[in-house]
Structures are given as C-alpha cells and as structure tokens.
Amino acid sequence: MKGPLLSIENLHAGYGDADVLHGVSLDVSHREIIGIVGPNGAGKSTVLNAVMNLLQVRGGDIRFRGNSLLREPTERMMAIGISYVPQVSNVFPSLSVYENLIVGALEGTDLKSRIDEILQLFPVLRPRFRMRSGALSGGERQMLAFARGLMCNPSLLLLDEPSAALSPVLAYSVFQKIREIHETGTTMIVVEQNVRRVLQMCHRGYVLDSGKNALTGTGMELLENPQMGQLYMGGSFRESR
Ligand SMILES: Nc1ncnc2c1ncn2[C@@H]1O[C@H](COP(=O)(O)OP(=O)(O)OP(=O)(O)O)[C@@H](O)[C@H]1O
Ligand SMILES: [Mg+2]
Structure with a gap:
C-alpha cells in the first residue's frame, strides 16, 4: 500500500x-x-x-x-x-472472559475459529475462559483487554x-x-x-x-x-x- x-x-x-x-x-x-x-x-x-x-x-x-x-x-x-484498548475500563468485569471476547468480534465472524486463534496467542486465558473477568488478576485482565481488542483482527x-x-x-x-x-x-x-x-x-x-x-x-x-x-x-x- x-x-x-x-x-x-x-x-x-x-x-x-x-x-x-x-x-x-x-x-x-x-x-x-x-x-x-x-x-x-x-x-x-x-x-x-x-x-x-x-x-x-x-x-x-x-x-x-x-x-x-x-x-x-x-x-x-x-x-x-481500528481497535482501541483504553487504559481503564478495558474489559467488562461482570462478563466472562468468553463473553468479553465475543463483544470484540465483528458480526459474521466465525467465532469458534477466531477464539481458538486468540487463545493460542493468550494461553493464560484458556483455563479462565468461563470466569468472570472481574475476578482476573491485573495482568490477566490486561491480556484479556488485548485479546478483546484483537478479536476483530x-x-x-x-x-x-x-x-x-x-x-x-x-x-x-x-x-x-x-x-x-x-x-x-x-x-x-x-x-x-x-x-x-x-x-x-x-x-x-x-x-x-x-x-x-x-x-x-x-x-x-x-x-x-x-x-x-x-x-x-x-x-x-x-x-x-
Ligand atoms: N474528559 C476530559 N474533559 C476535560 N479535560 C480533559 C478530559 N480528558 C483530559 N482532559 C485534559 O486534557 C489534557 C490532556 O489530557 P490527556 O489525558 O490527553 O493527557 P495524557 O498525555 O494522556 O496524560 P497522562 O500521561 O496523565 O495519561 C489534560 O490537561 C487533561 O486535564
Ligand atoms: Mg493518558
């Protein structure tokens, strides 16, 4: 380009x-x-x-x-x-990790395969997939914020x-x-x-x-x-x- x-x-x-x-x-x-x-x-x-x-x-x-x-x-x-990860309030604490990822996806995305790709980049989120994001540690929450920001590729x-x-x-x-x-x-x-x-x-x-x-x-x-x-x-x- x-x-x-x-x-x-x-x-x-x-x-x-x-x-x-x-x-x-x-x-x-x-x-x-x-x-x-x-x-x-x-x-x-x-x-x-x-x-x-x-x-x-x-x-x-x-x-x-x-x-x-x-x-x-x-x-x-x-x-x-263009995707934006702000400094604060960058995840929805009452939603699970999985739900936060879905919020970051574009309509029509093959969610299963995109989430799979994202979890390969952020393996720390895999065991916490169903956990409420408010319960994540600070570092895990930052990884989720990145992951959500990347869901829309x-x-x-x-x-x-x-x-x-x-x-x-x-x-x-x-x-x-x-x-x-x-x-x-x-x-x-x-x-x-x-x-x-x-x-x-x-x-x-x-x-x-x-x-x-x-x-x-x-x-x-x-x-x-x-x-x-x-x-x-x-x-x-x-x-x-
Ligand atoms: N929502 C707002 N309403 C009014 N003024 C604001 C608002 N947000 C920021 N400002 C003002 O705009 C100026 C620049 O703020 P900005 O947040 O862009 O700075 P920054 O370089 O990101 O600083 P920091 O390193 O503290 O995050 C500051 O004087 C700040 O007080
Ligand atoms: Mg600032």
Whole structure:
C-alpha cells in the first residue's frame, strides 16, 4: 500500500471549549509500532480519543488508508479496521472472559475459529475462559483487554498505557506480548509512561508536550537525545531504566 496507514495532520482538538491539542501531526506506516510518550497531561490519550472520534476535532485531519476519519462514528471503527484498548475500563468485569471476547468480534465472524486463534496467542486465558473477568488478576485482565481488542483482527491497534499499574515482571510480559502481536502483522500505536521500554521496542516515537509535537525519531534516536532528559526534568525518563 502506498502512503501511511494512518496520518494525523495539524490536529486541533479538546474538551468543551478548551483545546488540548494545538497542531499535532504524526503518521503510522503499515506494520510499524509507534510509541507516543510525553509528560502527564501532554495530550497522549487525547490523540487516541480523537482517532476514535470520541471528541470534537476543531482543525486538521485524521486519515486512515487515505480517507478522513472525522465523520466516521466510533461504532464503525472496528469494522474499518481500528481497535482501541483504553487504559481503564478495558474489559467488562461482570462478563466472562468468553463473553468479553465475543463483544470484540465483528458480526459474521466465525467465532469458534477466531477464539481458538486468540487463545493460542493468550494461553493464560484458556483455563479462565468461563470466569468472570472481574475476578482476573491485573495482568490477566490486561491480556484479556488485548485479546478483546484483537478479536476483530484490526489493521491498527491503539494501546493506551498497557503496562500501567502492573508490576515490573507483568509489565515485561505485556511488552513481550506487544512484540508477539506485532509479529502477527498488526500495526500499533502504543502510548506509554514507561518511556524507556516503549522506545526500546517501537520503530519510531513521538514525544508530545503541552499538546504539541516536541521530538520525533526512531526509538534509539530518542533514547539517545539529550533533550529527552530535559523534557522529563529528570523524572520518569531517567528513573525508568
Ligand atoms: N474528559 C476530559 N474533559 C476535560 N479535560 C480533559 C478530559 N480528558 C483530559 N482532559 C485534559 O486534557 C489534557 C490532556 O489530557 P490527556 O489525558 O490527553 O493527557 P495524557 O498525555 O494522556 O496524560 P497522562 O500521561 O496523565 O495519561 C489534560 O490537561 C487533561 O486535564
Ligand atoms: Mg493518558
């Protein structure tokens, strides 16, 4: 395919009357893992919400396979090929693992074979298949959130802080799983607080600050860029080695 899978051009968007994003641009090519990092409140989640058309875009454009997404309702995104795993409330706790997976499927899917494929990627869910998801551990719940997000076999998967609130060991397994998901051919945008980890894994990264692009480059370039330390004021960037 020619051109990027997703391109965001000069995006202005926010909540109520206030803009949070003041001209953010980024693009994602087929089969890339793109990292988005930046200080708290920089607008990272807002970028994902804008792609999903969960808020009012006031300027700029978001294109997927060359077509503007601005008029696509959120409910159509899965069918278009975009799936979103938000940071919180990413599974239905009162539903079983099985029921959560079904919620993530597109109409007309051969459920038995898709669930089989998904359970091969997430074997930890197999013995918990009939369990209420509210009873899962934090790490298991995150795996279920990924699995649900992948049920519709998306071209683009958006992950918001997948390793947040997990122990270092579980966070490591989440990053491993992201690599495995990438190997199945899925393109991803990963928003992360765990700056080092995500920059070590992604092909390219974008650093946002106060609703604007601050730095961009390959993960390695950003890791070695002295401006990164300044942006984070010696905070999470240096400490998350
Ligand atoms: N639903 C909302 N209504 C009003 N303002 C919001 C809403 N969600 C976020 N904001 C504001 O928008 C700005 C950007 O928020 P956003 O959640 O995109 O930041 P973030 O980079 O994801 O931060 P974090 O690292 O803390 O998750 C913040 O100032 C925040 O207070
Ligand atoms: Mg956020």
